[in-house]
Amino acid sequence: MARNNAWSNLRLYRACLTLSDDDFAARRVSFFPSLQLTLNHILLVDRYYFDALTAGGAGLTIFDNELPYPRAADLWDAQARSDEQLLAFCASLTGADLQREARIDRGPSVGVQRETVGCVLPHVFVHQIHHRGQAHAMLSGTPAAPPQLDEFFLDADAPLRAAELRSLDSRRPTR
Known part of the structure:
Protein backbone atom coordinates (compact mmCIF):
# COMPACT_ATOMS: atom_id res chain seq x y z
CA MET A 1 0.00 0.00 0.00
CA ALA A 2 2.87 2.41 0.72
CA ARG A 3 4.35 1.76 -2.73
CA ASN A 4 0.98 2.17 -4.43
CA ASN A 5 0.43 5.35 -2.43
CA ALA A 6 3.76 6.83 -3.54
CA TRP A 7 3.06 5.82 -7.15
CA SER A 8 -0.37 7.48 -7.10
CA ASN A 9 1.18 10.64 -5.68
CA LEU A 10 3.79 10.60 -8.43
CA ARG A 11 1.09 10.42 -11.10
CA LEU A 12 -1.03 13.12 -9.48
CA TYR A 13 1.89 15.50 -9.03
CA ARG A 14 3.06 14.90 -12.59
CA ALA A 15 -0.20 16.54 -13.68
CA CYS A 16 -0.14 19.26 -11.02
CA LEU A 17 3.41 20.29 -11.92
CA THR A 18 2.19 21.29 -15.40
CA LEU A 19 -0.14 23.91 -13.88
CA SER A 20 0.76 27.52 -13.26
CA ASP A 21 0.96 28.60 -9.62
CA ASP A 22 -2.32 30.47 -10.15
CA ASP A 23 -4.10 27.38 -11.53
CA PHE A 24 -2.71 25.28 -8.68
CA ALA A 25 -4.05 27.76 -6.09
CA ALA A 26 -7.32 28.60 -7.89
CA ARG A 27 -10.56 28.16 -5.95
CA ARG A 28 -12.45 25.02 -6.99
CA VAL A 29 -15.35 22.92 -5.74
CA SER A 30 -14.18 20.46 -3.09
CA PHE A 31 -13.90 20.02 0.67
CA PHE A 32 -10.59 21.91 0.59
CA PRO A 33 -11.37 24.41 -2.16
CA SER A 34 -8.15 24.20 -4.19
CA LEU A 35 -5.56 21.70 -5.33
CA GLN A 36 -3.05 23.64 -3.26
CA LEU A 37 -5.06 23.29 -0.02
CA THR A 38 -6.08 19.68 -0.66
CA LEU A 39 -2.55 18.46 -1.37
CA ASN A 40 -1.08 20.42 1.56
CA HIS A 41 -3.74 18.80 3.75
CA ILE A 42 -2.72 15.34 2.58
CA LEU A 43 0.92 16.04 3.42
CA LEU A 44 0.16 17.48 6.85
CA VAL A 45 -2.05 14.54 7.78
CA ASP A 46 0.65 12.14 6.56
CA ARG A 47 3.13 13.91 8.81
CA TYR A 48 0.71 13.86 11.74
CA TYR A 49 0.13 10.13 11.60
CA PHE A 50 3.77 9.34 10.80
CA TYR A 69 3.97 24.76 0.52
CA PRO A 70 2.05 27.20 -1.71
CA ARG A 71 3.83 26.04 -4.90
CA ALA A 72 3.26 22.59 -6.42
CA ALA A 73 6.98 21.99 -7.02
CA ASP A 74 7.87 22.59 -3.36
CA LEU A 75 4.91 20.56 -2.17
CA TRP A 76 5.88 17.68 -4.47
CA ASP A 77 9.38 17.62 -3.03
CA ALA A 78 7.99 17.49 0.53
CA GLN A 79 5.38 14.84 -0.37
CA ALA A 80 8.00 12.69 -2.10
CA ARG A 81 10.19 12.82 1.02
CA SER A 82 7.18 11.92 3.17
CA ASP A 83 6.36 9.01 0.85
CA GLU A 84 9.96 7.78 1.07
CA GLN A 85 9.81 7.85 4.87
CA LEU A 86 6.53 5.95 4.88
CA LEU A 87 7.91 3.37 2.42
CA ALA A 88 10.99 2.80 4.58
CA PHE A 89 8.87 2.59 7.73
CA CYS A 90 6.50 0.03 6.20
CA ALA A 91 9.38 -2.01 4.77
CA SER A 92 10.89 -2.27 8.25
CA LEU A 93 7.73 -3.58 9.94
CA THR A 94 7.36 -7.08 11.29
CA GLY A 95 4.11 -8.79 12.19
CA ALA A 96 4.69 -7.91 15.83
CA ASP A 97 5.23 -4.25 14.93
CA LEU A 98 1.70 -4.08 13.55
CA GLN A 99 0.41 -4.73 17.09
CA ARG A 100 2.58 -1.99 18.62
CA GLU A 101 0.73 0.93 20.13
CA ALA A 102 0.67 4.30 18.38
CA ARG A 103 -0.34 7.28 20.49
CA ILE A 104 -2.26 9.92 18.56
CA ASP A 105 -2.55 13.40 20.09
CA ARG A 106 -6.17 14.47 19.55
CA GLY A 107 -5.91 17.69 21.58
CA PRO A 108 -7.07 18.73 25.04
CA SER A 109 -10.75 17.88 24.57
CA VAL A 110 -10.09 14.28 23.51
CA GLY A 111 -6.60 13.50 24.77
CA VAL A 112 -4.33 10.79 23.46
CA GLN A 113 -5.94 8.08 21.36
CA ARG A 114 -4.25 4.70 21.43
CA GLU A 115 -4.35 2.58 18.28
CA THR A 116 -2.19 -0.16 16.84
CA VAL A 117 0.21 0.52 14.00
CA GLY A 118 -1.79 -2.04 12.00
CA CYS A 119 -4.95 0.08 12.38
CA VAL A 120 -3.33 3.46 11.74
CA LEU A 121 -1.62 2.55 8.47
CA PRO A 122 -4.79 1.62 6.53
CA HIS A 123 -6.36 4.84 7.77
CA VAL A 124 -3.43 6.85 6.39
CA PHE A 125 -3.76 5.19 2.99
CA VAL A 126 -7.54 5.58 2.82
CA HIS A 127 -7.22 9.25 3.81
CA GLN A 128 -4.85 9.85 0.92
CA ILE A 129 -7.03 7.94 -1.54
CA HIS A 130 -10.05 9.98 -0.46
CA HIS A 131 -8.40 13.36 -0.96
CA ARG A 132 -6.48 12.34 -4.09
CA GLY A 133 -9.89 11.57 -5.58
CA GLN A 134 -10.98 15.11 -4.81
CA ALA A 135 -7.79 16.48 -6.37
CA HIS A 136 -8.38 14.28 -9.40
CA ALA A 137 -11.84 15.77 -9.85
CA MET A 138 -10.49 19.31 -9.46
CA LEU A 139 -7.89 18.64 -12.17
CA SER A 140 -10.77 18.13 -14.59
CA GLY A 141 -11.31 21.87 -14.52
CA THR A 142 -7.69 22.71 -15.37
CA PRO A 143 -5.50 22.47 -18.47
CA ALA A 144 -3.87 19.34 -16.95
CA ALA A 145 -5.43 15.98 -17.75
CA PRO A 146 -6.35 14.02 -14.62
CA PRO A 147 -4.08 10.97 -14.40
CA GLN A 148 -5.22 7.39 -14.14
CA LEU A 149 -5.02 6.55 -10.42
CA ASP A 150 -7.06 3.38 -10.10
CA GLU A 151 -5.09 0.95 -12.22
CA PHE A 152 -4.29 -2.38 -10.73
CA PHE A 153 -1.02 -2.47 -8.84
CA LEU A 154 -0.33 -6.15 -9.47
CA ARG A 171 11.78 11.58 -6.49
CA ARG A 172 11.08 13.51 -9.66
CA PRO A 173 8.15 12.84 -11.95
CA THR A 174 9.06 12.37 -15.59
CA ARG A 175 6.98 14.45 -17.96
Whole structure:
Protein backbone atom coordinates (compact mmCIF):
# COMPACT_ATOMS: atom_id res chain seq x y z
CA MET A 1 0.00 0.00 0.00
CA ALA A 2 2.87 2.41 0.72
CA ARG A 3 4.35 1.76 -2.73
CA ASN A 4 0.98 2.17 -4.43
CA ASN A 5 0.43 5.35 -2.43
CA ALA A 6 3.76 6.83 -3.54
CA TRP A 7 3.06 5.82 -7.15
CA SER A 8 -0.37 7.48 -7.10
CA ASN A 9 1.18 10.64 -5.68
CA LEU A 10 3.79 10.60 -8.43
CA ARG A 11 1.09 10.42 -11.10
CA LEU A 12 -1.03 13.12 -9.48
CA TYR A 13 1.89 15.50 -9.03
CA ARG A 14 3.06 14.90 -12.59
CA ALA A 15 -0.20 16.54 -13.68
CA CYS A 16 -0.14 19.26 -11.02
CA LEU A 17 3.41 20.29 -11.92
CA THR A 18 2.19 21.29 -15.40
CA LEU A 19 -0.14 23.91 -13.88
CA SER A 20 0.76 27.52 -13.26
CA ASP A 21 0.96 28.60 -9.62
CA ASP A 22 -2.32 30.47 -10.15
CA ASP A 23 -4.10 27.38 -11.53
CA PHE A 24 -2.71 25.28 -8.68
CA ALA A 25 -4.05 27.76 -6.09
CA ALA A 26 -7.32 28.60 -7.89
CA ARG A 27 -10.56 28.16 -5.95
CA ARG A 28 -12.45 25.02 -6.99
CA VAL A 29 -15.35 22.92 -5.74
CA SER A 30 -14.18 20.46 -3.09
CA PHE A 31 -13.90 20.02 0.67
CA PHE A 32 -10.59 21.91 0.59
CA PRO A 33 -11.37 24.41 -2.16
CA SER A 34 -8.15 24.20 -4.19
CA LEU A 35 -5.56 21.70 -5.33
CA GLN A 36 -3.05 23.64 -3.26
CA LEU A 37 -5.06 23.29 -0.02
CA THR A 38 -6.08 19.68 -0.66
CA LEU A 39 -2.55 18.46 -1.37
CA ASN A 40 -1.08 20.42 1.56
CA HIS A 41 -3.74 18.80 3.75
CA ILE A 42 -2.72 15.34 2.58
CA LEU A 43 0.92 16.04 3.42
CA LEU A 44 0.16 17.48 6.85
CA VAL A 45 -2.05 14.54 7.78
CA ASP A 46 0.65 12.14 6.56
CA ARG A 47 3.13 13.91 8.81
CA TYR A 48 0.71 13.86 11.74
CA TYR A 49 0.13 10.13 11.60
CA PHE A 50 3.77 9.34 10.80
CA ASP A 51 4.70 11.34 13.90
CA ALA A 52 2.29 9.18 15.93
CA LEU A 53 3.57 5.95 14.33
CA THR A 54 7.17 6.84 15.18
CA ALA A 55 6.51 8.50 18.57
CA GLY A 56 7.93 11.75 17.22
CA GLY A 57 6.21 13.96 19.79
CA ALA A 58 5.10 16.81 17.49
CA GLY A 59 1.40 15.93 17.68
CA LEU A 60 -1.03 18.62 16.62
CA THR A 61 1.72 21.24 16.21
CA ILE A 62 2.17 19.75 12.73
CA PHE A 63 -0.96 21.69 11.75
CA ASP A 64 0.33 25.08 12.96
CA ASN A 65 0.96 26.15 9.35
CA GLU A 66 -1.97 25.05 7.17
CA LEU A 67 -0.22 26.04 3.94
CA PRO A 68 3.48 25.24 4.28
CA TYR A 69 3.97 24.76 0.52
CA PRO A 70 2.05 27.20 -1.71
CA ARG A 71 3.83 26.04 -4.90
CA ALA A 72 3.26 22.59 -6.42
CA ALA A 73 6.98 21.99 -7.02
CA ASP A 74 7.87 22.59 -3.36
CA LEU A 75 4.91 20.56 -2.17
CA TRP A 76 5.88 17.68 -4.47
CA ASP A 77 9.38 17.62 -3.03
CA ALA A 78 7.99 17.49 0.53
CA GLN A 79 5.38 14.84 -0.37
CA ALA A 80 8.00 12.69 -2.10
CA ARG A 81 10.19 12.82 1.02
CA SER A 82 7.18 11.92 3.17
CA ASP A 83 6.36 9.01 0.85
CA GLU A 84 9.96 7.78 1.07
CA GLN A 85 9.81 7.85 4.87
CA LEU A 86 6.53 5.95 4.88
CA LEU A 87 7.91 3.37 2.42
CA ALA A 88 10.99 2.80 4.58
CA PHE A 89 8.87 2.59 7.73
CA CYS A 90 6.50 0.03 6.20
CA ALA A 91 9.38 -2.01 4.77
CA SER A 92 10.89 -2.27 8.25
CA LEU A 93 7.73 -3.58 9.94
CA THR A 94 7.36 -7.08 11.29
CA GLY A 95 4.11 -8.79 12.19
CA ALA A 96 4.69 -7.91 15.83
CA ASP A 97 5.23 -4.25 14.93
CA LEU A 98 1.70 -4.08 13.55
CA GLN A 99 0.41 -4.73 17.09
CA ARG A 100 2.58 -1.99 18.62
CA GLU A 101 0.73 0.93 20.13
CA ALA A 102 0.67 4.30 18.38
CA ARG A 103 -0.34 7.28 20.49
CA ILE A 104 -2.26 9.92 18.56
CA ASP A 105 -2.55 13.40 20.09
CA ARG A 106 -6.17 14.47 19.55
CA GLY A 107 -5.91 17.69 21.58
CA PRO A 108 -7.07 18.73 25.04
CA SER A 109 -10.75 17.88 24.57
CA VAL A 110 -10.09 14.28 23.51
CA GLY A 111 -6.60 13.50 24.77
CA VAL A 112 -4.33 10.79 23.46
CA GLN A 113 -5.94 8.08 21.36
CA ARG A 114 -4.25 4.70 21.43
CA GLU A 115 -4.35 2.58 18.28
CA THR A 116 -2.19 -0.16 16.84
CA VAL A 117 0.21 0.52 14.00
CA GLY A 118 -1.79 -2.04 12.00
CA CYS A 119 -4.95 0.08 12.38
CA VAL A 120 -3.33 3.46 11.74
CA LEU A 121 -1.62 2.55 8.47
CA PRO A 122 -4.79 1.62 6.53
CA HIS A 123 -6.36 4.84 7.77
CA VAL A 124 -3.43 6.85 6.39
CA PHE A 125 -3.76 5.19 2.99
CA VAL A 126 -7.54 5.58 2.82
CA HIS A 127 -7.22 9.25 3.81
CA GLN A 128 -4.85 9.85 0.92
CA ILE A 129 -7.03 7.94 -1.54
CA HIS A 130 -10.05 9.98 -0.46
CA HIS A 131 -8.40 13.36 -0.96
CA ARG A 132 -6.48 12.34 -4.09
CA GLY A 133 -9.89 11.57 -5.58
CA GLN A 134 -10.98 15.11 -4.81
CA ALA A 135 -7.79 16.48 -6.37
CA HIS A 136 -8.38 14.28 -9.40
CA ALA A 137 -11.84 15.77 -9.85
CA MET A 138 -10.49 19.31 -9.46
CA LEU A 139 -7.89 18.64 -12.17
CA SER A 140 -10.77 18.13 -14.59
CA GLY A 141 -11.31 21.87 -14.52
CA THR A 142 -7.69 22.71 -15.37
CA PRO A 143 -5.50 22.47 -18.47
CA ALA A 144 -3.87 19.34 -16.95
CA ALA A 145 -5.43 15.98 -17.75
CA PRO A 146 -6.35 14.02 -14.62
CA PRO A 147 -4.08 10.97 -14.40
CA GLN A 148 -5.22 7.39 -14.14
CA LEU A 149 -5.02 6.55 -10.42
CA ASP A 150 -7.06 3.38 -10.10
CA GLU A 151 -5.09 0.95 -12.22
CA PHE A 152 -4.29 -2.38 -10.73
CA PHE A 153 -1.02 -2.47 -8.84
CA LEU A 154 -0.33 -6.15 -9.47
CA ASP A 155 2.83 -8.03 -10.44
CA ALA A 156 1.41 -8.82 -13.87
CA ASP A 157 1.08 -5.07 -14.52
CA ALA A 158 4.64 -4.28 -13.36
CA PRO A 159 6.02 -3.74 -16.89
CA LEU A 160 3.36 -1.08 -17.49
CA ARG A 161 4.53 1.00 -14.54
CA ALA A 162 8.26 0.14 -14.41
CA ALA A 163 9.47 3.56 -15.55
CA GLU A 164 7.24 5.34 -13.06
CA LEU A 165 8.38 3.15 -10.21
CA ARG A 166 12.01 3.85 -11.13
CA SER A 167 11.25 7.56 -11.02
CA LEU A 168 10.00 7.15 -7.46
CA ASP A 169 13.61 6.44 -6.56
CA SER A 170 14.73 9.71 -8.10
CA ARG A 171 11.78 11.58 -6.49
CA ARG A 172 11.08 13.51 -9.66
CA PRO A 173 8.15 12.84 -11.95
CA THR A 174 9.06 12.37 -15.59
CA ARG A 175 6.98 14.45 -17.96
